[in-house]
Amino acid sequence: MSVDDAEALPERTRRRRAPKPHAAGVKAVAAAAGVSLGTVSNVLNRPEVVSPLTRAKVEAAMASLGFVRNESARQLRAGSSRILAYVMLDAGNPFFTDVAKGVEEAAQAAGLSVFLCTSSEDADREAAYLDLLEQQRVQGILITPIDQNSSRLRKLPSRGTPVVVVDRALDDASHCSVAVNDVLGGELAISHLLELGHERIAYVGGPNTIGQVIDRRDGARRALRTAGKPMSNLIELTTGALTVAEGRGAGQRLAGLPADRRPTAAFCANDLLALGLLQQCVSLGLRVPEDLAIVGYDDIEFAEAAAVPLTSVRQPRQLLGRTAAELLLDESSNPDHEHQRVTFTPELVVRTSTRGTL
Amino acid sequence: MSVDDAEALPERTRRRRAPKPHAAGVKAVAAAAGVSLGTVSNVLNRPEVVSPLTRAKVEAAMASLGFVRNESARQLRAGSSRILAYVMLDAGNPFFTDVAKGVEEAAQAAGLSVFLCTSSEDADREAAYLDLLEQQRVQGILITPIDQNSSRLRKLPSRGTPVVVVDRALDDASHCSVAVNDVLGGELAISHLLELGHERIAYVGGPNTIGQVIDRRDGARRALRTAGKPMSNLIELTTGALTVAEGRGAGQRLAGLPADRRPTAAFCANDLLALGLLQQCVSLGLRVPEDLAIVGYDDIEFAEAAAVPLTSVRQPRQLLGRTAAELLLDESSNPDHEHQRVTFTPELVVRTSTRGTL
DNA sequence: GCACTCTCTTGAAACCTTTCATCCAAACTC
DNA sequence: GAGTTTGGATGAAAGGTTTCAAGAGAGTGC
Structure with missing residues (x-):
């Protein structure tokens, strides 16, 4: 023990501050259980390779220290989430x-x-x-x-x-x-309405940037074509979004039309629209389905629960x-x-x- | 170059297999940009301390290598999520x-x-x-x-x-x-119904293990007490859950009662129940609110959108x-x-x- | 020119886990 | 009893980032 030895050690005061106050890691658990680091890890990941006795000791240590595995470190090393x-x-x-x-x-x-x-x-x-x-x-x-x-x-x-x-x-x-298949969905909806004898049918949906809205409309058109009806029988009401509020707005527009020009049925691009439409039309005095038949899309739970249960295109x-x-x-x-x-x-x-x- | 040198190197064939094929890290970026590791980290975390020129080089390297920061490693070291x-x-x-x-x-x-x-x-x-x-x-x-x-x-x-x-x-x-404050909510609902002149009122909710269900019922009772009405005016219909389907079941039970014993109003522990109840009662021929007034709870969007818009207790x-x-x-x-x-x-x-x- | 500042950059250490080659001792084998 | 197998435990290395003390240059003042 020469004086040199003492001086040889640089003054390692480089104290990194501990980011979190304290949190027992595998190391602490290993120390508490009197085993090595690797063994603790084995208890965690491959419990079958460690003897029951050791495992029990480790598990006890974990519980008493409140050990919580650090998922970041695990994932960093193991590479999988x-x-x-x-x-x-x-x-x-x-x-x-x-x-x-x-x-x-x-x-x-x-x-x-x-x-x-x-x-x-x-x-x-x-x-x-x-x-x-x-x-x-x-x-x-x-x-x-x-x-x-x-x-x-x-x-x-x-x-x-x-x-x-x-x-x-x-x-x-x-x-x-x-x-x-949204095209097919649109076709189903319109075929159904045509079978019921409807001639003037509204298609309520928008904006036309959404794939679904377009496909369902195309399906509607195809159904008309197949039935040999003129395309002008499909009256398009474009909405700004697929929401209940927009549906109400569409209802307002629809109910405002004179009865002889008003469609007798409406096919909505989703159920939220349909529910808004339904509500507005009923409150404006139209009877559903006598004055206006309505078909929605998605068959959400609230479609069935509406006071006039909604015909809808169900998706799985x-x-x-x-x-x-x-x-x-x-x-x-x-x-x-x-x-x-x-x-x-x-x-x-x-x-x-x-x-x-x- | 002695033969010894060659032999001195232990055969370090210890090849750990690379967990993931390849993924450019800060190291690769640093090399590509010709700067040190720490600088890349600075660009990421303290861009203001690095000179614009260097920063640009680093950013270019990141883009061309498709660098994606490894959040696990970041979090492990930085300690914060x-x-x-x-x-x-x-x-x-x-x-x-x-x-x-x-x-x-x-x-x-x-x-x-x-x-x-x-x-x-x-x-x-x-x-x-x-x-x-x-x-x-x-x-x-x-x-x-x-x-x-x-x-x-x-x-x-x-x-x-x-x-x-x-x-x-x-x-x-x-x-x-x-x-x-759910007790207050229940009180509001029942006071409203009492003001409208209702005497026999149903409380639809359950199971009674849920705090909300209990509190809202207690509020209902308190309103009756305050109004000086007998507690027997509140008819409790316990449901198994707070769902639309359970609401329908309750509607069935309610509509089945003879008119002179049937409550003239129902307060439901949430809107899903109320919507189910509403639907079932209407489809069984009851008029809402003439034969049965309904109050829901939560004021979800579909409460307003129901064909008979639902009175409800709104929560923020x-x-x-x-x-x-x-x-x-x-x-x-x-x-x-x-x-x-x-x-x-x-x-x-x-x-x-x-x-x-x- | 010299001593200082100031602005950027550097590289080693640390974060906590998992992994795997090695090691140990006890149990078999012949 | 020498050699081999086996069941378990070990500990150093690695994984990708952030941090920070220290270094390198360029600029400034006198």
């Missing part, structure tokens, strides 16, 4: 929450958790969430995109984050997609979500996964709003 | 999605992102989410808990994850909570969410934060279902 995200367009529309339920079902079955994010139809928020999720290195992203041609969206898969597009049929080869909502999640899981686990485009078939549910009582 | 979570009871109930909207507003204003989780009224799922979020070291958790006395819930704050309880008044001192849903998020932010940033219990006041919105036209 147990999380999957669904970026929805609008949490207020029951259609999407039902899809989310399907997603969660499938995820739970695979032992994963789901985080829900809502873009609220705001492209900036959507972009921010996509960046965040990519940085988090989530297992995969399910999304009903605002703009399906966004470059951000297209780049994700090539950088290692699988993406599945929900409720939009995508012509792009970089993702899977799950959708419902939960199945949509479940399938999307399953495609995502396949993509991230199966090395020779191939992108698919799954299309479901909608179904008409007839209720009082078109058929009257019985 | 930019995420906040809201664990909801039921995404299908518009009440909760509106609360979520408020949460997101406040979070966005503070530069944070929100992940939504749904427990679907399942205690195990709730527990799993809480564990996961704690392991993720999120900034904080907002929750409408299934069981507010859960030990897991109570332990979280002491381990460093702030919690705010939403829509439940908590007697515990370890969290903030934000709620609405978004404000609830916003306030909860703000309390959480205060707790995690303000060192001398004090737990609060905020209670909002509900408001009666009168519509056709009690007052008839006009």
Whole structure:
């Protein structure tokens, strides 16, 4: 022990400040249990390789120290996340929450958790969430995109984050997609109304930038064509959004028409519109379906619960979500996964709003 | 170059396999831009300290390499998360999605992102989410808990994850909570019905394990007491859940009663019940409000949109969410934060279902 | 020219976990 | 009893970022 020794040590006062006050880590647990670091990790990740006695000691130490595994560190080292995200367009529309339920079902079955994010139809928020999720290195992203041609969206898969597009049929080869045949849905709705003898039919929907709105209208036109009716029988009422409030506005416009020019039936691009329309028309004295028959789209729970139960085009909502999640899981686990485009078939549910009582 | 040199090197074939194929990190960016690691980090976190020229070079390198910051590593080192979570009871109930909207507003204003989780009224799922979020070291958790006395819930704050309880008044001192005065809400509803001259009034709600259901009923009773009416004027119909389907069931029971014993008004513990009740009663030939007046609770969007617009007790849903998020932010940033219990006041919105036209 | 500032840049350490090659001792094998 | 197998435990290295004390140049004042 020479004096030199003492001087040789630089004054290591470099004290990094501890970011968080205290939080027991594997190290502390290992010390408390009298085992090594690696053993604690084994208890956490491969409990079967550690002897029951040691395991018990470690588990006791964890409990008494209130150990909480640091997921960031785990993920950094292990490189895998147990999380999957669904970026929805609008949490207020029951259609999407039902899809989310399907997603969660499938995820739970695979032992994963789901985080829900809502873009609220705001492209900036959507972009921010996509960046965040990519940085988090989530297992995969399910999304009903605002703009399906966004470059951000297209780049994700090539950088290692699988993406599945929900409720939009995508012509792009970089993702899977799950959708419902909207053209057919529109056709079903209008055929039904034509069979009931309606001649002048309104199509309520908008804006015309939304794929769904266009497809459903095209389906409506096709049904007219098939029945040999003139295209002018379809009166288009364009709305600014697919909301209850817009539906009410459309009802106002419709009810304002003279009875001999007013359509006798209306087909709405979704149920929210239809519910608004229904409410407004009834409150303005029109009888549904005698004066105006109404068909909605989505068959959300509130469609059936409306005081005049709504005829609607049903989509397999939960199945949509479940399938999307399953495609995502396949993509991230199966090395020779191939992108698919799954299309479901909608179904008409007839209720009082078109058929009257019985 | 002696032979010894060659032999001195142990054969370091210890090749750890690369977990992920390739993903440009700060290191690669630094190399590409010809700067040091620390500079790249500065561009990311303190752009103002790096010269414009260098910054441009680094940013160009990032873009061309498709650099995506690894959030796990960031969080591990920096110790802070930019995420906040809201664990909801039921995404299908518009009440909760509106609360979520408020949460997101406040979070966005503070530069944070929100992940939504749904427990679907399942205690195990709730527990799993809480564990996961704690392991993720999120900034904080907002929750409408299934069981507010859960030990897991109570332990979280002491381990460093702030919690705010939403829509439940908590007697515990370890969290903030934000709620609405449900007793008062019940009182408002019944007072309104009494003023309209109703004598026999049904209270539809359940199960009686839910705080809200009990409080709203107690409010109803208090209103009767205040008005000097006998308690037997309140006929209780207990339901199994707060859903549309259960509401329909209650409607069936109600409509089945002989007219002289049937209540002339019903107060439902939430709007989903009220909508189901409304639908069933109308379809069974009762007129609303002439034969049966109905008051709901929550004033969700579909209450107003029902064909007979529903009188309902409105809660400041978004404000609830916003306030909860703000309390959480205060707790995690303000060192001398004090737990609060905020209670909002509900408001009666009168519509056709009690007052008839006009 | 010299001593100082000031502005940027640098690189090693630290964050907490998982992984895996090694090691140890006890139990078999012949 | 020498050699081999086996069941468990070990600890150093690695993963990608942020932080911060210290270094490098350029500029300024006298």
